[in-house]
Amino acid sequence: MSRDRGSRLLGEGIIKGLAxxxxxxxxxxxxxxxxxxxxxxxxxxxQDESFRNFPFLVYDGSDPxxxxxxxxxxxCEKECPPKCIFIxxxxxxKPDAVGKPQxxxxxxxxxxxxxxxxxxxxxxxxxxxxxxxxxxxxxxxxRFAALLFDKHQLAKSNDYYHQIHxxxxxxxxxxxxxxREAAATKAAAAAAKAAAxxxxxxxxxxxxxxxxxxxxxxxxxxxxxxxxxx
Amino acid sequence: xxxxxxxxxxxxxTETPSLGxxxxxxxxxxxxxxxxxxxxxxxxxxxxxxxxxxxxxxxVVLDGERVIxxxxxxxxxxxxxxKIAETESYLGNMPYTDRLDYxxxxxxxxxxxxxxxxxxxxxxxxxxEYIRVITGELTRLQNHACxxxxxxxxxxxxxxxxxxxxxxxxxxxxxxxxxxGARMMCNYLRFGGCRVDLPAGWxxxxxxxxxxxPRFLDEFxxxxxxxxxxxxxxxxxxxxxxxxxxxSAISGPMARASGLNYDIRKADAYSIYSRFSFRVxxxxxxxxxxxxxxxFLEMHESxxxxxxxxxxxxxxxxxNPAVKARLFRPKPGEAYGRIESPKGELGFYLISDGxxxxxxxxxxxxxxxxxxxxxxLCLGRNVADVIAILGSVDIVMGEVDR
Numbered sequence: 001m002s003r004d005r006g007s008r009l010l011g012e013g014i015i016k017g018l019a020x021x022x023x024x025x026x027x028x029x030x031x032x033x034x035x036x037x038x039x040x041x042x043x044x045x046x047q048d049e050s051f052r053n054f055p056f057l058v059y060d061g062s063d064p065x066x067x068x069x070x071x072x073x074x075x076c077e078k079e080c081p082p083k084c085i086f087i088x089x090x091x092x093x094k095p096d097a098v099g100k101p102q103x104x105x106x107x108x109x110x111x112x113x114x115x116x117x118x119x120x121x122x123x124x125x126x127x128x129x130x131x132x133x134x135x136x137x138x139x140x141x142x143r144f145a146a147l148l149f150d151k152h153q154l155a156k157s158n159d160y161y162h163q164i165h166x167x168x169x170x171x172x173x174x175x176x177x178x179x180r181e182a183a184a185t186k187a188a189a190a191a192a193k194a195a196a197x198x199x200x201x202x203x204x205x206x207x208x209x210x211x212x213x214x215x216x217x218x219x220x221x222x223x224x225x226x227x228x229x230x
Numbered sequence: 231x232x233x234x235x236x237x238x239x240x241x242x243x244t245e246t247p248s249l250g251x252x253x254x255x256x257x258x259x260x261x262x263x264x265x266x267x268x269x270x271x272x273x274x275x276x277x278x279x280x281x282x283x284x285x286x287x288x289x290v291v292l293d294g295e296r297v298i299x300x301x302x303x304x305x306x307x308x309x310x311x312x313k314i315a316e317t318e319s320y321l322g323n324m325p326y327t328d329r330l331d332y333x334x335x336x337x338x339x340x341x342x343x344x345x346x347x348x349x350x351x352x353x354x355x356x357x358x359e360y361i362r363v364i365t366g367e368l369t370r371l372q373n374h375a376c377x378x379x380x381x382x383x384x385x386x387x388x389x390x391x392x393x394x395x396x397x398x399x400x401x402x403x404x405x406x407x408x409x410x411g412a413r414m415m416c417n418y419l420r421f422g423g424c425r426v427d428l429p430a431g432w433x434x435x436x437x438x439x440x441x442x443x444p445r446f447l448d449e450f451x452x453x454x455x456x457x458x459x460x461x462x463x464x465x466x467x468x469x470x471x472x473x474x475x476x477x478s479a480i481s482g483p484m485a486r487a488s489g490l491n492y493d494i495r496k497a498d499a500y501s502i503y504s505r506f507s508f509r510v511x512x513x514x515x516x517x518x519x520x521x522x523x524x525x526f527l528e529m530h531e532s533x534x535x536x537x538x539x540x541x542x543x544x545x546x547x548x549x550n551p552a553v554k555a556r557l558f559r560p561k562p563g564e565a566y567g568r569i570e571s572p573k574g575e576l577g578f579y580l581i582s583d584g585x586x587x588x589x590x591x592x593x594x595x596x597x598x599x600x601x602x603x604x605x606x607l608c609l610g611r612n613v614a615d616v617i618a619i620l621g622s623v624d625i626v627m628g629e630v631d632r
Contacts, residue, residue, distance in 0.1 A: 012458075012459055051411055052411035079319065081322040
């Protein structure tokens with residue numbers, strides 16, 4: 001690697017480089033490691049589990065309308081950096097998967113021609129309602145209309161979510177179950193407290209003690225899980 | 231293969247660069263009204279020339295084959311990045327920083343996160359710092375591999391070196407994909423940590439990649455480093471003097487190729503870089519060949535950092551629980567966070583007025599500032615050298631124009 005010109009006349013370096021090319025060329029017939037490409041449309045590399053492309057809405061159960069987890073809180077709409085989400089909140093409430101009355105989106109549009117797949121909507125959603133899809137080929141004939149996904153196109157079942165992101169979906173299900181259980185215990189405790197408060201004049205002491213103990217153990221996890229974006 | 235080529239400084243050598251006066255530029259004759267004007271040819275290279283990186287345009291005035299004037303024209307990829315950032319929340323800016331230097335999105339995230347962390351006085355957990363170093367150095371590997379491929383492609387080594395480089399880059403991108411979900415637009419770091427923890431088995435895959443990577447470096451060196459044609463085309467071409475590098479605020483590998491011992495990983499020792507032992511490679515001549523070789527040596531050093539980081543990474547939390555990503559409101563104040571990105575000093579300057587969006591947001595892009603000396607490097611050279619010199623500067627137009 002000298003910088004004088006004398007050693008350059010022989011062209012040793014060129015021969016050395018060409019030997020390397022030849023090694024790679026012939027090696028690709030023998031070693032799988034040197035043959036790194038696939039014949040794309042027919043042959044596809046399996047996708048990684050954590051791959052993300054565009055968002056979709058998760059629904060529980062079998063009915064996309066009734067089971068939609070989205071309660072139209074519009075946080076994702078506000079936080080979306082390129083502002084590609086459009087939500088119209090319902091006027092009335094309808095029961096969600098666990099029977100609690102909630103608002104729901106009458107319109108939920110995502111313009112995927114604007115979406116930049118940043119996943120911030122997923123991070124800020126407190127209800128685990130929006131997740132990232134892995135589908136990447138959306139060939140359409142029109143440039144804008146067909147890439148504006150509405151609520152019906154976006155709604156996909158929780159089973160589908162389990163299918164594309166198994167690890168993440170199981171964690172989400174466990175967290176949701178824990179949250180519901182905590183809410184159920186809290187409701188039961190509140191009911192017990194209310195029941196205990198009525199005959200409080202006669203035999204209040206043990207009933208109220210257990211009820212307040214139950215509420216104090218339950219409140220901290222439910223507060224932290226409901227309010228904080230994951 | 232050992233390179234006895236460039237001297238490497240001692241690990242903690244401190245040397246203050248002297249601010250000398252750059253040599254005066256050769257006078258460019260302006261002869262628009264004389265008879266000689268017919269001899270000059272003004273051509274516009276780019277913005278869609280295949281060997282100008284991205285939409286970069288140079289107005290070159292030629293006297294025969296020799297460049298006598300070169301004016302870069304910027305702005306074809308301007309997309310209002312800084313102004314958009316002043317309307318978005320602090321979190322909402324993070325994915326936009328991916329698009330600055332789209333080859334190394336994680337280091338962009340890092341510089342921005344560092345600025346916001348300074349602004350908010352946020353601590354970062356130990357494990358998150360290690361993850362940042364690992365992903366940051368992997369980014370450096372793939373950026374330099376990419377650059378070498380592009381540079382050789384520009385100089386006429388069509389295809390082969392670029393494909394070899396991209397083969398390696400692909401492996402890094404696969405690692406990024408399984409960690410962050412995206413290959414290029416990672417959007418991975420958060421204020422006070424990282425978004426997700428390393429998935430199961432990721433570290434083993436990264437170690438396996440790292441074990442093989444030096445083999446690629448050796449192969450790539452054998453392929454072209456000794457090549458006589460390459461030496462003829464790059465040695466003593468586009469010489470950047472140390473004085474000019476200092477007075478033009480050149481940073482990164484380009485400054486180090488001119489012998490300037492300035493690496494922010496050493497100078498600032500941000501994050502946990504003070505814990506790793508690595509050396510800062512320096513060049514002698516400051517020509518295209520030195521800038522080409524310095525990338526090899528830096529990759530060797532990055533491999534060392536990665537080995538140490540992957541060995542020492544502790545278990546623990548990856549995100550500071552006190553920081554809420556949404557509704558993040560730092561106190562009024564200003565902060566400048568800078569890192570040694572693969573291309574040079576990448577800095578973010580932020581002013582907060584206490585609201586959820588930055589009052590002022592400014593990027594200090596290494597690509598743009600390293601590009602400012604392009605005319606000085608090209609004057610008097612042949613037009614074919616312009617392409618080699620431009621390639622060795624390592625620019626990405628997403629960062630230059632913003």
